[in-house]
Amino acid sequence: xxxxxxxxxxxxxxxxxxxxxxxxxxxxxxxxxxxxxxxxxxxxxxxxxxxxxxxxxxxxxxxxxxxxxxxxxxxxxxxxxxxxxxxxxxxxxxxxxxxxxxxxxxxxxxxxxxxxxxxxxxxxxxxxxxxxxxxxxxxxxxxxxxxxxxxx
Amino acid sequence: xxxxxxxxxxxxxxxxxxxxxxxxxxxxxxxxxxxxxxxxxxxxxxxxxxxxxxxxxxxxxxxxxxxxxxxxxxxxxxxxxxxxxxxxxxxxxxxxxxxxxxxxxxxxxxxxxxxxxxxxxxxxxxxxxxxxxxxxxxxxxxxxxxxxxxxxxxxxxxxxxxxxxxxxxxxxxxxxxxxxxxxxxxxxxxxxxxxxxxxxxxxxxxxxxxxxxxxxxxxxxxxxxxxxxxxxxxxxxxxxxxxxxxxxxxxxxxxxxxxxxxxxxxxxxxxxxxxxxxxxxxxxxxxxxxxxxxxxxxxxxxxxxxxxxxxxxxxxxxxxxxxxxxxxxxxxxxxxxxxxxxxxxxxxxxxxxxxxxxxxxxxxxxxxxxxxxxxxxxxxxxxxxxxxxxxxxxxxxxxxxxxxxxxxxxxxxxxxxxxxxxxxxxxxxxxxxxxxxxxxxxxxxxxxxxxxxxxxxxxxxxxxxxxxxxxxxxxxxxxxxxxxxxxxxxxxxxxxxxxxxxxxxxxxxxxxxxxxxxxxxxxxxxxxxxxxxxxxxxxxxxxxxxxxxxxxxxxxxxxxxxxxxxxxxxxxxxxxxxxxxxxxxxxxxxxxxxxxxxxxxxxxxxxxxxxxxxxxxxxxxxxxxxxxxxxxxxxxxxxxxxxxxxxxxxxxxxxxxxxxxxxxxxxxxxxxxxxxxxxxxxxxxxxxxxxxxxxxxxxxxxxx
Numbered sequence: 001x002x003x004x005x006x007x008x009x010x011x012x013x014x015x016x017x018x019x020x021x022x023x024x025x026x027x028x029x030x031x032x033x034x035x036x037x038x039x040x041x042x043x044x045x046x047x048x049x050x051x052x053x054x055x056x057x058x059x060x061x062x063x064x065x066x067x068x069x070x071x072x073x074x075x076x077x078x079x080x081x082x083x084x085x086x087x088x089x090x091x092x093x094x095x096x097x098x099x100x101x102x103x104x105x106x107x108x109x110x111x112x113x114x115x116x117x118x119x120x121x122x123x124x125x126x127x128x129x130x131x132x133x134x135x136x137x138x139x140x141x142x143x144x145x146x147x148x149x150x151x152x
Numbered sequence: 153x154x155x156x157x158x159x160x161x162x163x164x165x166x167x168x169x170x171x172x173x174x175x176x177x178x179x180x181x182x183x184x185x186x187x188x189x190x191x192x193x194x195x196x197x198x199x200x201x202x203x204x205x206x207x208x209x210x211x212x213x214x215x216x217x218x219x220x221x222x223x224x225x226x227x228x229x230x231x232x233x234x235x236x237x238x239x240x241x242x243x244x245x246x247x248x249x250x251x252x253x254x255x256x257x258x259x260x261x262x263x264x265x266x267x268x269x270x271x272x273x274x275x276x277x278x279x280x281x282x283x284x285x286x287x288x289x290x291x292x293x294x295x296x297x298x299x300x301x302x303x304x305x306x307x308x309x310x311x312x313x314x315x316x317x318x319x320x321x322x323x324x325x326x327x328x329x330x331x332x333x334x335x336x337x338x339x340x341x342x343x344x345x346x347x348x349x350x351x352x353x354x355x356x357x358x359x360x361x362x363x364x365x366x367x368x369x370x371x372x373x374x375x376x377x378x379x380x381x382x383x384x385x386x387x388x389x390x391x392x393x394x395x396x397x398x399x400x401x402x403x404x405x406x407x408x409x410x411x412x413x414x415x416x417x418x419x420x421x422x423x424x425x426x427x428x429x430x431x432x433x434x435x436x437x438x439x440x441x442x443x444x445x446x447x448x449x450x451x452x453x454x455x456x457x458x459x460x461x462x463x464x465x466x467x468x469x470x471x472x473x474x475x476x477x478x479x480x481x482x483x484x485x486x487x488x489x490x491x492x493x494x495x496x497x498x499x500x501x502x503x504x505x506x507x508x509x510x511x512x513x514x515x516x517x518x519x520x521x522x523x524x525x526x527x528x529x530x531x532x533x534x535x536x537x538x539x540x541x542x543x544x545x546x547x548x549x550x551x552x553x554x555x556x557x558x559x560x561x562x563x564x565x566x567x568x569x570x571x572x573x574x575x576x577x578x579x580x581x582x583x584x585x586x587x588x589x590x591x592x593x594x595x596x597x598x599x600x601x602x603x604x605x606x607x608x609x610x611x612x613x614x615x616x617x618x619x620x621x622x623x624x625x626x627x628x629x630x631x632x633x634x635x636x637x638x639x640x641x642x643x644x645x646x647x648x649x650x651x652x653x654x655x656x657x658x659x660x661x662x663x664x665x666x667x668x669x670x671x672x673x674x675x676x677x678x679x680x681x682x683x684x685x686x687x688x689x690x691x692x693x694x695x696x697x698x699x700x701x702x703x704x705x706x707x708x709x710x711x712x713x714x715x716x717x718x719x720x721x722x723x724x725x726x727x728x729x730x731x732x733x734x735x736x737x738x739x740x741x742x743x744x745x746x747x748x749x750x751x752x753x754x755x756x757x758x759x760x761x762x763x764x765x766x767x768x769x770x771x772x773x774x775x776x777x778x779x780x781x782x783x784x785x786x787x788x789x790x791x792x793x794x795x796x797x798x799x800x801x802x803x804x805x806x807x808x809x810x811x812x813x814x815x816x817x818x819x820x821x822x823x824x825x826x827x828x829x830x831x832x833x834x835x836x837x838x839x840x841x842x843x844x845x846x847x848x849x850x851x852x853x854x855x856x
Contacts, residue, residue, distance in 0.1 A: 015387075023387045030335075033327025037456055038538040042786040045456060074327040082325050089317060089752055092760050093189030093506035094324030095457045101325065123794045127786060129456040130189050130506045131763025133797040135756070 004065045006031070007075040017063025022046045024062045025072060033073035033098040037127075044126035047099035048072050054103045054125075073098035076105060080150070084143035085136075092130030100126050104140045112147055114140070157299045160184065160239035164222035167250075168293035170243045171200070173284045177271065179204060179211050183240065184224025185232040186216040187320055188477065189506030190816050191753035192232045194319045196240050198749050202311040203244035203303055205268035206284070213319070216479040216501025226478035226580070228509070228642060229610060230719050230814025233749060237812055246301035251288045255280070306747060306808045313808055315752035320503065331475050331502035332460045336531035339462075340371075341386035342523050343393030345379035346540060348780060349406025350591035350639075353377060356401040366395040373526045376594035380523050382532060393537070406780050412637040413776030415447035415550035415841070418573040421633045429607055429614050430627030433569075439561070442662060445554040446654035448842040450547045450774040453643055454789060457505035458536040459512035459545075463520035465528045470497045474517040475504025478580075482514050485581035486521055489590045489598075508764065510580055510641035512536055512545040515588035522589055539784040544588055547774050548643030549575035549636060551613060553654035563666030564677055568626040570617045570654070572647070575633045576604050577612030579641035586639070602634040605646070610716035616648040616821060619655055620714055621677045637776060645817040648715060649765065650842075652821025653828055656711035657840065660829045669698055670710050670829065680714075685805065686723040686742045687712050693803055694725035694740040703836025703856075705730055709829025711822040720745035720815035721805075724762070724822040728798070730834040733846040734770050734827070736798035741819050743802070746810035758802045758819045765823035767792035771843050 001012045006029060015024045020039075025031045025048070037045030039058045046058040049071035076082055081101050084090075091097050100123055107114055107122035114122070119140045128136065164170065164184070172180040181200045187193045197211040214221050224236055248268065255273055256263040259280065267274050272283040306313070323329035347354070354377045362372075368388025373380040379400070381392040411417050462473040470492060476482040479499040487494045504513060520534040536544075551574035558567035579585030584601030591597060604612035611617070617628040663673035671691045678684055690696075690710070699708060707730065712723040721744040727737045739762050748754045771790050775782035783789040802819075824842070831849075832838040837856045839848050 019387045023390075027386055031327065032330075032333035035330075035332065035457065036535065037458075038786060040538065040785060042538075043456060072327065073325075077326050085325055086317060086321060089321065089756060091318070091321050091324060092191070092756060093456070093504075094321060095330065095455075095505035097325055098327055120794045126794065127456060127791060128794075129454060129508075129764075129791065131760035131767075131792075131797075132756070133763060133792075133794055134759065134800055137794070 002062055002066050004067060005069045007071055013062065015062050018061045020058055021060045021062045021065055022057035025057060031072045031074055035095060035098060044099040044103070045096055047102040049102055049106060052106065052109060054106045073101050076101055079105065080146040081105060081143045084146060085139045088135050088139040088142060090132060090135035090139035092132050096126055096128045100136060104143065107140070108144055108147060112144060114144055116141065157297070158235055158238045158242065160222065160224045160235050161242060161297050161299060165296035167243060167247055167295055167297055168290065169222045170240070171247055171293065173288050175285065177210060177285050179206055179284070180214065181211050181240070182214045182221040183236055184216065184222045185227045185236040186477065186501045187503055188227055190757055191318050191750065192227070194316060194753060195233060195749040196236060197319060198311045198316060199237050199240045200244050202309055203241055204248050204271070206271040208311055208316060210271065218479050218483050218499045223480040226481055228477055230715060230816045233812045234814050237749065241303045242299055242301065243297055245303040246297055247293065249301040251284065251292050254292065255282055255287060309808070312749050313747070313751070316750055318753065329503055330457070331462070331473055331504050332457060332535065334462055334473060334502060336462060336464070338529060339531040339533055340382045340384055340527065341389045342380050342382040342520065342532050342534045343389050343537070344519050344534065345393060345396040345400060346544060347377050347592040348402055349404065350597065351404040352402045352406065353404055354379065354400060355403050358399040362392060362395055362399040365399065366391040368392070371527065373523050375522060375526070376592055378522060378589050378592035380519065382523055382527060407778045408637050408776035408780070410777060413450060413774065415449055415552040418550060418575065418633045419552050421573070421635065423635060424573070424631035424633045425602060427614065427630040427632065428627065429630065430618055431625040433627065440559045442557045442559055442665065443555065444658060444661065444840060445552060446650070446657060446840040447552045448550060448650040448653065450550045450638065451643065451768055451772045452542060452547055452774050452789060453508050453511040453545055454791060455505040455507050455511050455541065458538050458541040459516035460504065460533070460535050461516040461520040462531055462533050463517065463524035464531045465524040468496060470521055470524065472497065472499045472517050472521055473502045474499060475502060475507065475513045476517060477507065477510065481580060481582045482517055485514065485587055486518060489518060489587055490521060490525065509548070509643035510546055512541050515544065518587045518589045542784045542789060543781045546579050546639045546641035549577060549640040551647060551650040553650055555654055555658045557658060557662065559662060559665070563662065563668070565621065565623045565662060568619055568623045570628045570651070572613050572617060572628065572630045573633060574613035574647060575636035575640045576602055577640070577642055577646040578603060578605055579639060585641060602632055604632050610718070611647065613647040615646045615651060615716060616713055617651040618717060620680055620683055620717060622679050623677070644764065645715070645820045648713070648817065648821045649768065649824050652711065652713045653824040653842065656713070656822065656825030657828045657838065660709070660832065661838070671696055674712060682721050682744050683712065683714060686721045686744050689803065689805070690723040690725050690740055690742040693742060693801065696725060699833060702833050705834055707830035707832070707834025709826045709833055711825030711829060713821045715814065715818040720813040720818035722758070722818040722822050724819060724826040726823070726826040726830040728827065728830045728834060730831060730849060733849060734831060734844060736766060736796065738799045738801070739823065740801045742805065743815060743818050744805035744807060745813045745815035745818065747808045747812045748804055749812065751804055754804060754815055755802050757816045759800050761817060761819035762800055762823045763792055763797055765820045766827060769824040769827045769842055769844060771845065773843055
C-alpha cells in the first residue's frame with residue numbers, strides 16, 4: 001500500500017508503485033478533475049499540486065508521491081478562482097480548465113498580486129484549444145483581486 | 153400564409169418530443185443539437201424560457217438522445233441557433249398558446265386576457281390558481297406542431313438577448329462533466345491496436361510475447377484486423393496497447409511522400425469532380441489580369457481531449473455514449489457497419505472537448521460498440537491515445553485556391569474567377585465517408601463516395617469562394633479531388649478559411665495596385681449595407697488610419713466575410729510585428745449576427761474563432777511521411793499558447809430586430825486573411841501559403 005494525502009485526506013492505495021498517479025486519482029480514488037490529455041507533459045490537463053507545486057500526474061508514478069500532499073481541482077470548489085472563472089465565463093469546452101485552475105492556484109499562493117506577464121508565464125505550459133485564453137487570464141487576475149479584497 | 157417550418161420541426165412534429173412539464177416545477181426541454189463547447193444549450197434554454205415565460209433556472213435540457221430527444225441531424229455549420237433555435241421558439245410559442253387557449257375556454261375569457269409569469273397563469277393581475285404544472289397535460293402536448301403560433305416580438309424579450317452564464321460550466325470547473333468521467337457498472341477499459349492504414353493487413357500478432365512484455369489482466373479482442381485490449385485495470389490495458397505495435401506485423405501499412413501532404417499535390421489530380429458556381433465564363437475585355445495562388449495544408453481538429461466512448465451490449469440492445477456531433481447519424485452509421493437494426497441501438501450524447509468538426513468521436517464510438525458486442529454485459533470504455541487522435545482523426549483537407557481577376561481601368565475587379573482544388577470537406581458516413589474500424593473488419597472494404605456539400609448547404613470547398621463584392625462577373629471552378637492520401641472531413645467553416653484567406657488577400661493586392669487604402673478600396677466595391685457597416689465599425693474600433701510604409705516589421709491588415717454568404721458578417725483588423733516569426737499584438741472584430749441570444753456566449757465564440765484561426769494560420773500543418781502521419785504530438789503540431797495570444801476586442805452589432813445568423817464560424821476566415829494582409833504589410837512581401845511559419849517568413853525575406 002502507498003500512503004499519501006489527497007485534498008487534505010490521508011489515503012492508502014493498492015496500486016503498484018509504477019502506476020501513473022493520474023490513473024490512481026481517476027480510477028482508484030474517483031477524482032476525475034485531473035484529465036488525460038497527452039500523457040507526455042505537453043498539454044497540462046492532468047496538472048495537480050504536489051506539496052503545493054504544479055506537477056503532471058500523467059507521467060508521475062504513484063510510488064513517488066508516498067508521504068506527500070496531492071491536491072486536485074476538486075479541492076478548489078470553494079476557492080475564489082472557481083468563482084472568478086464563472087464570473088468571467090472563462091471557458092468554452094472546459095477540458096483544459098481543471099489543470100489551469102491548479103497552476104493558477106499555485107501562482108496565487110506564491111504571488112498573490114501577479115502581473116499579466118506572471119499569469120501568462122504560469123499558464124504557458126497549458127494548452128487551450130477553444131481560444132479562451134484572455135478570459136482565463138482575466139479570471140486569474142480577478143481572483144487575485146478578490147483575494148486582495150478579502151484580505152484588506 | 154405561414155413561412156415554411158424549420159427542418160427540425162418538420163422532422164420532429166410532435167410537441168412532446170421537445171418539451172414536458174415535470175412535477176418539480178421544472179420544464180424539461182429536449183433538443184437534437186449538442187454542446188460541443190459553444191454554449192448552445194444555454195442559448196436554447198433562453199429561447200424556451202422566453203417563449204414559455206418561465207424563469208431560465210426552471211429549464212432542464214436534454215440534448216442528443218436517440219430515445220428521448222428530437223432528431224436534428226448534426227451540430228455543425230453554425231446552424232444551431234438558426235435551425236434549432238427557430239424550432240424551439242416556434243414549438244414553445246405553440247405550446248404556450250395551446251395551453252392558454254384551453255385555459256381561456258375553462259375560465260370563459262379570451263386568451264388575450266391571460267398572461268404567464270414564471271409559469272403561473274394570471275388573468276389581468278389576478279392569479280388563476282393554474283400554472284403549467286397543474287394545468288398543462290399530456291393531451292396538450294400530444295399534437296403535431298402546426299407552426300401557426302406567433303412567437304413574441306423581440307421588443308418583449310426579457311431573457312433572450314441577455315448575457316447569462318453557461319449552464320454546463322460549473323460542473324466542468326469542479327472536476328466532472330465529461331464523457332471521460334462516466335463510470336458505469338461492470339466497466340472495462342479498452343484500447344485499440346490501430347490498423348496502420350485502411351489497406352493494412354495484420355499478418356501476425358504475437359500475443360504470448362505481448363503478454364510477457366505487458367502483463368496484467370486483460371482480454372484481447374480480435375475481429376479481422378481490428379484488435380482491442382479490454383480489462384478492468386486501465387493501466388494494464390494501456391500498457392498492452394502501448395506494447396502491441398512492436399508485437400504486430402502488418403503488410404500494406406500506409407506510407408506517404410512528403411509532397412502528398414502539400415496542397416500543391418492536389419492541383420491537377422486526375423479524376424477530380426468538377427463543379428462550376430456563378431456566372432458563365434465570359435472573356436473579360438479588361439486589359440489587366442491579376443493572378444495568384446493561395447493554399448492551406450491539411451490541418452487537424454486537435455481536440456484537447458483524445459476521443460472517448462462507452463458502449464454496452466445487453467440482451468441484444470446496444471447503448472452507446474459519445475461526444476459525437478449527431479446521435480442519429482451515428483446510430484445510422486453503427487447500424488450499417490454492425491448489421492444491427494437501428495431500433496436496437498440507443499446513442500446518447502455526453503460532453504467531450506471542443507471538437508470544431510468531425511474528429512475521432514464517432515470512430516471511438518464504433519470501437520467501443522464492436523468490443524461491447526464481443527463482451528456482452530459489460531460497459532466498454534474506449535479512450536483514444538493522444539497520438540491515435542493525431543494519426544487517425546479525419547483531417548480538414550488541404551486546399552489550393554488560384555484566383556484570376558480581370559481589373560478595369562479604375563483598378564476595380566471586373567471579372568473574378570476562383571479555381572479550387574481540394575479533397576472532400578465532409579466525410580461523415582451519412583455523406584459517403586467511412587468509419588475507421590470498419591476498414592479493419594472482415595469482408596470487403598467499405599466503399600467511399602466522394603462528396604462535398606451542395607451550394608444549397610453553403611458548399612464545402614466552394615464555401616465563401618464567391619465574393620460579396622460588386623463585381624460584374626464572378627465564378628468558381630471547384631475540383632473535388634477523390635483520391636486524397638488521408639481521410640478528410642469537416643472542420644470549422646470547411647473551405648471558408650482558405651477561400652476567405654485567398655479572396656481577402658487578393659483584395660488587398662488589388663487595393664495596393666490601385667494605390668488605395670484597403671478599407672477605402674473594400675468600401676468602394678461593396679454596396680451591401682450590413683457588410684459595409686461591419687467594415688466601417690471595425691475600422692473605427694481599431695483606430696484605422698492610412699497604412700504606413702510596408703516592410704518595417706510592423707503590420708496592419710483588415711479582412712471581411714459573411715460566413716457562407718448567408719450567416720453572420722464579420723470584419724477583422726489585425727496588428728502584428730514580424731521579425732523571424734509573427735507576433736500578434738491586437739485583433740479587433742466587429743460581427744453582425746442579427747438577434748443575438750446570449751451576447752457573452754456569442755462573444756466567447758467570436759473570440760475563440762479568432763484565436764483558433766490565428767493558430768491555424770501561423771502554425772498548423774499535418775505532416776505526411778514514409779511512416780504515416782508525422783505530427784503525432786503537441787511538439788510536432790504546435791498550437792497558439794498563452795504567451796502568443798494577442799489582445800482581442802470584439803464588438804457585436806446590436807440588431808435584435810433581424811433574424812439570428814449563425815456566428816460560431818464567422819470570425820474564422822477573416823482572421824486568417826487579416827493576418828495574411830498584416831504580415832504582407834509588415835514584410836513588404838506576401839506569403840500566400842499557410843501556415844505563415846518561421847520557415848516561410850525566412851524564405852520570403854530572402855526572396856525580397
